[in-house]
Amino acid sequence: MNEKTTAELEKLRGHIDNVDQQLLHLLRKRLDLVAQVGAVKHGAGLPIYAPQREAAMLAKRREEAANMDVSPQLIEDILRRLMRESYLNEKDVGFKQVKADLGPVVIVGGAGKLGGLFAQMLTLSGYEVRSLDKDDWQQADSIFEGAGLVIVTVPISITCDVILNQLNHLPDDCILADLTSIKSAPLDAMLTAHQGPVLGLHPMFGPDVGSLAKQVVVVCHGRGSEHYTWLLEQIKIWGARLVEAEADKHDKAMQLVQAMRHFSSFVYGLNLYREEADIDALLQFSSPIYRLELAMVGRLFAQSPELYADIIFAQQESMVAIGDYLDNYSQALSMLRQGDRQGFIDQFKQVAEWFGDFAPQFQRESRAMLQSVNDMKTN
CATH class of the missing domain: 1.10.3660.10 (6-phosphogluconate dehydrogenase C-terminal like domain)
Incomplete structure (x- = not known):
């Protein structure tokens, strides 16, 4: 490569570096605006994921990109990656608490990764969260005291035994739910062990997700749905999509x-x-x-x-x-x-x-x- 070509390339690369720096400043500005949006949503109790708004925005940007002779798919790819980052940042401001008068939430298996994720989301929503694990059963009475919601997230092989043998003396007004990936047997066990509200949930994602935005949670109704409607609303505020299903299906x-x-x-x-x-x-x-x-x-x-x-x-x-x-x-x-x-x-x-x-x-x-x-x- 001759000196003239080298100099020309360096000049152009310098211009590209300047544009990249401008892009970084714009990205920072966009993230700051998203944080403001998150604060407004937090106050209003709105879900962090608004599918219609997202679809309309992407369609508009694709149209504008095509008019500027820019690949519509390019701008969509960039914006989707930005939105994913935005959902992660939006979570940091917390979420509106749907049921302010709920007693403590006890997560049985809270030291596990999925239990830890739900503990984090509930804490970000203002609830008092307690964890109960295999070495804590001697203190179970004090941990369960006043509980408004008990969530079971232990290995599938012991889920029904834990429910039937350890969770059969909960207060009648306490909601009993599980996060197991099978639903029929745990739901039957909860209905047998507990006389109050019962709900089966299956988060269709791993505990390594950074945000619940666009994630799916399967809902299998058990008993007393009017008592746990708030919980489903809370999960939607986190950005997840609820899919209702019969347990056997x-x-x-x-x-x-x-x-x-x-x-x-x-x-x-x-x-x-x-x-x-x-x-x-x-x-x-x-x-x-x-x-x-x-x-x-x-x-x-x-x-x-x-x-x-x-x-x-x-x-x-x-x-x-x-x-x-x-x-x-x-x-x-x-x-x-x-x-x-x-x-x-x-x-x-x-x-x-x-x-x-x-x-x-x-x-x-x-x-x-x-x-x-x-x-x-x-x-």
Whole structure:
């Protein structure tokens, strides 16, 4: 490169650096404005996530970007990342307390990560939160004294035993709820052990989320819904979306969404281990979609084996779903061994037709994910 070219590049790079600095100042200004919005929402008790406002704003910015010959997807990607940061910052100002006269909240299993997350959200909302863990049962009477809400978040394998044997003397006006990923058995146990309001909740996210904005919480009603309406409203203020479901329907879905999916990831990782796969080499030759799949398998093995054992072994019926998956895999493998290429194509078309409009929708959604994965590549 000659001196003239070098000088020209340095000059242009200097201009880019100046623009980047202006962007940083604008980002700081936007975050400050978001903090002011959060304070107003806190006072009014408004959810931190307003889907209609977000959709309208993104549509307007996309239109403006197109008029300026800027990629609409570029501005949407930038704004979505900014909004995610905004939700994290908005949480710092706290949330409006829906039920000011509630007694203490006791979280059974509060030392766990999910219990800790809900303790944080309830504390940010102004409630007194107490934690009760396995070594605290001798002080249980004093911990439960005056409790207005008891939330159970212990391993699935002991949830029903804890409810039936330890939570059968709560005050009648106390709300008893759980955060377990299966709902029928814990809900039945709570209804048996407690005569007051009962509510089953399943947060469809891990405890490492920075904000509940856009997260889903499944609600399975038990008894006395008029007494816990405030709690559902509080969760919505945190930004979560509530999905109501019958407990048995929820558990049936979890056999596919959780048990079968996690078991498949476990077997995938087990196979990589037994094949002594070179993960560094796999990453070198990976397309973004395979890298994402590998990341999801690796994510599983970065977490508690007891947690995933509980999820997979929680429902006896999960073995049926996992067995059906194995049968379908075996049938597809037989097709491959027989060299039945046309049979594969025919079945592919049948499944694609069954997916219908969801297939192109998922293709669009995954495209954005894959672009993000590719942007983060370091090797």
